[in-house]
Amino acid sequence: xxxxxSSEHPYWxxxxxxxAWPDPIESLGFSYYxxxxxxxxxxxxxxxxxxxxFLDPIEMSRVLDDTPHGCELAFHSQVxxxxxxxxxxxxxxxSTGSPAQLEKLRPFLGELYSRFQWYSxxxxxxxxxxxxxxxxxxxxxxxxxxxxxxxxxPPTVDPRWIGHxxxxxxxxxxxxxxxxxxxxxxxxxxxQFLSHRHPE
Numbered sequence: 001x002x003x004x005x006s007s008e009h010p011y012w013x014x015x016x017x018x019x020a021w022p023d024p025i026e027s028l029g030f031s032y033y034x035x036x037x038x039x040x041x042x043x044x045x046x047x048x049x050x051x052x053x054f055l056d057p058i059e060m061s062r063v064l065d066d067t068p069h070g071c072e073l074a075f076h077s078q079v080x081x082x083x084x085x086x087x088x089x090x091x092x093x094x095s096t097g098s099p100a101q102l103e104k105l106r107p108f109l110g111e112l113y114s115r116f117q118w119y120s121x122x123x124x125x126x127x128x129x130x131x132x133x134x135x136x137x138x139x140x141x142x143x144x145x146x147x148x149x150x151x152x153x154p155p156t157v158d159p160r161w162i163g164h165x166x167x168x169x170x171x172x173x174x175x176x177x178x179x180x181x182x183x184x185x186x187x188x189x190x191x192q193f194l195s196h197r198h199p200e
Contacts, residue, residue: 008187017130025051029076077171088138091171092127093161108144119186126173
């Protein structure tokens with residue numbers, strides 16, 4: 001069985017973070033979900049993947065293959081460490097297709113901004129930070145992202161995504177394209193499109 005994700009897929013970014021994190025990570029959260037536009041419902045089958053299985057691309061291909069028909073696979077921000085400790089990978093679901101809009105998040109994210117890698121998701125961008133944060137910092141970051149949306153202007157960050165994620169207690173971003181609603185698989189944005197990014 002081949003590796004499930006191209007070299008441009010966010011799997012490899014998260015894999016690098018998990019492999020290098022100094023504290024042992026026991027498992028990562030995922031779900032199979034059906035997208036319901038403009039709905040309060042967020043139907044998902046949630047499950048955990050052990051770190052050993054996650055780090056093996058062949059094993060992750062099986063997770064991908066098990067995605068039910070008409071559903072998508074989502075990566076969750078929530079990871080479980082030893083002794084029941086929970087931390088989060090900061091994630092962002094943008095509402096804009098303009099790379100220039102990403103810079104608007106810098107004042108709201110502070111030093112965390114420089115840790116983000118951006119991926120084109122078709123209509124907008126997904127962001128993944130190369131760090132783990134505690135639950136309080138995760139929630140505060142979502143609040144800061146909501147404040148980044150300016151009154152009277154189209155939202156920069158998807159406010160409905162923030163609402164769903166706060167209710168669920170974790171962030172989630174799509175890793176597949178199995179349905180017609182989405183335009184493409186997430187793929188990394190190259191540096192020439194992100195010249196405003198500061199190096200870590």
